[in-house]
Amino acid sequence: MYRRLKDDLFVLFAFASALLAILPIFHILFSVFYNGIPVLAKYGVEFLSGTLPPPNKAGGGVFPAIYGSLTMIVLSLMLGIPLGVFAGVFIAEYPSSSISKAARTVLVIILEFPTILVGLFVMAVMVIPMGRFSAIAGAFALTIVMLPYVATYTEQAIRSVPQHYKEVGFALGLNRFRIVFSITLRIAKKVFITGLLIGMAKVSGETAPLIFTAGNVWRSTGALNEPAGAIPLWIYYLVQQPYSNYHEIAWGAAVVLLAIFLVIFLSARLMVRS
Amino acid sequence: MSAITIEKLFLRYGEQEVLRGIDLEIPENVCFAIMGPSGCGKSSLLKVLNRLVEMNHNVKISGDVKLFGNSIFKMDLTKLRRQVGMVFQIPNPFPHMSIYDNITYAVKCNGIAKKKEELDKIVEWALKKAALFDEVKDRLKMRANQLSGGQMQRLCIARALALKPRVMLMDEPTANLDPISADKIEDLITELKNEYTIVMVTHSPGQAARVSDFVAFLYMGRVIEVGKTEEVFENPKNELTERYVTGRIG
Incomplete structure (x- = not known):
């Protein structure tokens, strides 16, 4: 009797904890859609193509932010994925070399590093020498934020594949490059793609590293070496304004951000499955 | 000429000595079993x-191994591994590739064939050699990991044969298979030894007796006895060998 009760209590407790853990996510999703969808409906397509309106004036949109975010995400992926993947491959394939030991330590440090400091670092090495904020500097900061995720997951993916697949690769006369990219990473593609996904998701939502690098603008020229807007930056600045239409736009922008995030997430999921 | 000549081979991993002076002659087109306890x-x-042991970074080797007269340590690795195929203890076809791709991938990478017709021929030939063709001919595009354990192991044999090696190394090829599948592999080995030199490792004296022509008994890194299989099993010269083949040590 007593043991039954203890068992039931445990299950109840585990269930409640699980619920408690996922509730905030649903709350966020719910409040973003609840507040944001009506904004999108009200502004229509202009919300995606327009620019920021004057205070308390109807209409307008977040195009410069979407443009800035997408260019910086794409740039950082182009830079960060190859760098991260090769770093991960190196660490996994030559674990005892001193470079790979050092790289592993540095990656762990970046992983735990407050991202605002990454922004400050990029400001010191890029923004100040260039004399202005820019999309490139923002993308570079995002790359640094993304690197450890991509590298660590790549390393784990390679390590998760049983050694005998690598052995048979060598026994068939394949070189190390082919073994890693055509065999090991393909076998462990779930872990590998998860890493890319987390890296992408991470950079698509980051705000802090952009403050001192991309600078933020409400109207952009689109040039990569000039300051850029970004959806999370806009949300961050808009909610601090005293105008109600800016708050509306911030909620709408949050839906757009979430949509970009979900697209990345779902497409990666589909890739893993097929 | 011998297919493989091993001379004064010593091998250690760091401080641990594993092979302590091995001398062996492996004739061409026979099944040569290496048996001994774990x-x-x-x-x-x-x-x-096939110098796969060198994947381990702290391995130290001395002595020489000659493959058809040429030292393998002076040979180009890719060339060596094309001549010496290997089948492992765990059936390990590439799980993300189809049956067809499992066979053709290394063929393409090694530049043996590129055109589809050539590859098709090689696949059919290799699968027939490995006695698998009839079972899978209608589903060559199926993922290799959907085969049974025994079929997977025969696919691995086909994959190795597709590179047209002269020597096949088999590391306890039936250790992870059910008795019926194991039986098929043993039949296959008996078949293949007419054209290839097969060096097979086994911890089962019974298997060595069934399939091999020559056998070497290895104990603590030394060759205790080597000779024609019948002679070693019927008239072991060394007491250790006798105790091993009669199941008293193992």
Whole structure:
């Protein structure tokens, strides 16, 4: 009797904890859609193509932010994925070399590093020498934020594949490059793609590293070496304004951000499955 | 000429000495079994023959191994591994590739064939050699990991044969298979030894007796006895060999 009760209590407790853990996510999703969808409906397509309106004036949109975010995400992926993947491959394939030991330590440090400091670092090495904020500097900061995720997951993916697949690769006369990219990473593609996904998701939502690098603008020229807007930056600045239409736009922008995030997430999921 | 000549081979991993002076002659087109209890160094010895053992960074090797007269340590690695195929203890076809791709991938990478018709021919030939063709001919595009364990192991044999090796190394090829599948592999080995030199590692004296022409008994990194299989099993000269083949040590 007593043991039954203890068992039931445990299950109840585990269930409640699980619920408690996922509730905030649903709350966020719910409040973003609840507040944001009506904004999108009200502004229509202009919300995606327009620019920021004057205070308390109807209409307008977040195009410069979407443009800035997408260019910086794409740039950082182009830079960060190859760098991260090769770093991960190196660490996994030559674990005892001193470079790979050092790289592993540095990656762990970046992983735990407050991202605002990454922004400050990029400001010191890029923004100040260039004399202005820019999309490139923002993308570079995002790359640094993304690197450890991509590298660590790549390393784990390679390590998760049983050694005998690598052995048979060598026994068939394949070189190390082919073994890693055509065999090991393909076998462990779930872990590998998860890493890319987390890296992408991470950079698509980051705000802090952009403050001192991309600078933020409400109207952009689109040039990569000039300051850029970004959806999370806009949300961050808009909610601090005293105008109600800016708050509306911030909620709408949050839906757009979430949509970009979900697209990345779902497409990666589909890739893993097929 | 011998297919493989091993001369004064010593091997150690760091401080641990695994092979302590091996001398062996392996004739051409026979099945040569290396038997012995676990940890006697038989797998390490096999992996020296295609230099796979060098994947381990702290390995130290001295002595020489000649493949048809040429030292394998002076040979180009890719060339060596094309001549010496290997089948492992765990059936390990690439799980993300189809049956067809499993066979053709290394063929393409090694530049043996590129055109589809050539590849098709090689696939059919290799699968027939491995006695698998009839079972899978209608589903060559199926993922290899959907085959049974025994079929997977025969696919691995086909994959190795597709590179047209002269020597096949087999590291306990039936250790992870059910008795019926194991039986098929043993039949296949008996078939293949007419054209290939097969060096097989086994911890089962019974298997060595069934399929091999020559056998070497390895114990604690040394060759205790070597000779024609019948002679070693019927008239072992060394007491240790006798105790091993009669199941008193193992």
